[in-house]
Amino acid sequence: xxxxxxxxxxxxxxxxxxxxxxxxxxxxxxxxxxxxxxxxxxxxxxxxxxxxxxxxxxxxxxxxxxxxxxxxxxxxxxxxxxxxxxxxxxxxxxxxxxxxxxxxxxxxxxxxxxxxxxxxxxxxxxxxxxxxxxxxxxxxxxxxxxxxxxxxxxxxxxxxxxxxxxxxxxxxxxxxxxxxxxxxxxxxxxxxxxxxxxxxxxxxxxxxxxxxxxxxxxxxxxxxxxxxxxxxxxxxxxxxxxxxxxxxxxxxxxxxxxxxxxxxxxxxxxxxxxxxxxxxxxxxxxxxxxxxxx
DNA sequence: CAAACGTGGTG
DNA sequence: TCACCAAGTTT
Numbered sequence: 001x002x003x004x005x006x007x008x009x010x011x012x013x014x015x016x017x018x019x020x021x022x023x024x025x026x027x028x029x030x031x032x033x034x035x036x037x038x039x040x041x042x043x044x045x046x047x048x049x050x051x052x053x054x055x056x057x058x059x060x061x062x063x064x065x066x067x068x069x070x071x072x073x074x075x076x077x078x079x080x081x082x083x084x085x086x087x088x089x090x091x092x093x094x095x096x097x098x099x100x101x102x103x104x105x106x107x108x109x110x111x112x113x114x115x116x117x118x119x120x121x122x123x124x125x126x127x128x129x130x131x132x133x134x135x136x137x138x139x140x141x142x143x144x145x146x147x148x149x150x151x152x153x154x155x156x157x158x159x160x161x162x163x164x165x166x167x168x169x170x171x172x173x174x175x176x177x178x179x180x181x182x183x184x185x186x187x188x189x190x191x192x193x194x195x196x197x198x199x200x201x202x203x204x205x206x207x208x209x210x211x212x213x214x215x216x217x218x219x220x221x222x223x224x225x226x227x228x229x230x231x232x233x234x235x236x237x238x239x240x241x242x243x244x245x246x247x248x249x250x251x252x253x254x255x256x257x258x259x260x261x262x263x264x265x266x267x268x269x270x271x272x273x274x275x276x277x278x279x280x281x282x283x284x285x286x287x288x289x290x291x292x293x294x
Numbered sequence: 295c296a297a298a299c300g301t302g303g304t305g
Numbered sequence: 306t307c308a309c310c311a312a313g314t315t316t
Contacts, residue, residue: 041312048302048311082300089314119314139312158295187312196310197305227308230300239300277299 003171007209008182014205015185031105031130038122039090064098072290089117107131134179136168141190152211154220237261237270251287
């Protein structure tokens with residue numbers, strides 16, 4: 001059941017009044033700035049992204065500028081944002097945009113989907129937020145808002161790309177500009193009001209139309225969501241290894257890497273996987289460094 | 295489709 | 306303290 005026109009308008013008005021003034025939402029931010037923000041924001045909070053985003057846009061204001069940097073420079077500038085393969089993929093996307101698209105971020109979903117690191121969410125986010133297009137933008141916030149406001153559930157169940165896209169598509173106004181604004185509003189509502197823990201229903205602009213409210217705010221009863229461990233995993237070890245290389249200009253001996261993790265088997269397996277992923281490079285003399293700098 | 299993939303803040 | 310959470314993508 002789609003939102004009424006009034007509900008859509010209410011949400012858009014709420015977004016205009018209460019949405020955050022984030023740098024990638026400003027009129028002077030172009031599609032490249034939006035794309036960089038979307039990649040950085042994947043699984044990463046706004047507060048940690050903002051300072052890095054400013055550094056990147058000042059240093060690499062266009063895709064071709066980033067493409068001209070080495071992978072090592074890019075990984076260093078990525079810092080501790082996490083999931084550093086995103087940085088490599090964004091670098092590769094910048095190369096493709098510079099080479100194949102006249103240094104302009106594509107504006108259609110299918111072309112965007114062909115670029116490295118850009119999936120179902122990011123492609124539509126760029127189309128909607130950078131180009132004002134009507135495209136269902138489905139992230140974890142939107143899935144939660146739809147689960148509650150539309151389906152009356154306590155939270156979203158397991159993701160299903162096809163079903164999630166159809167759900168949100170049905171909510172969008174036909175008009176491109178308003179659809180794009182509503183997409184931003186849905187995300188912002190999930191981020192600020194309809195949050196995972198202790199939602200602020202008293203501040204919600206659409207409680208009157210919320211199926212979850214009408215149902216008496218039942219608890220989530222779907223399958224338990226898997227919890228991600230970190231301590232002791234390969235992800236932690238890879239992070240420690242990479243942190244050593246980020247902190248040095250010169251390639252390092254393996255002994256410098258060996259000290260970060262006691263278990264040799266896991267440590268070596270992780271170093272090998274970093275080499276395979278292209279996040280680490282071995283110099284001819286056998287030392288280790290970030291890629292493309294030596 | 296499930297699992298892998300970083301990091302740090304917070305209730 | 307520690308489990309949960311944060312604008313996902315790839316294999």
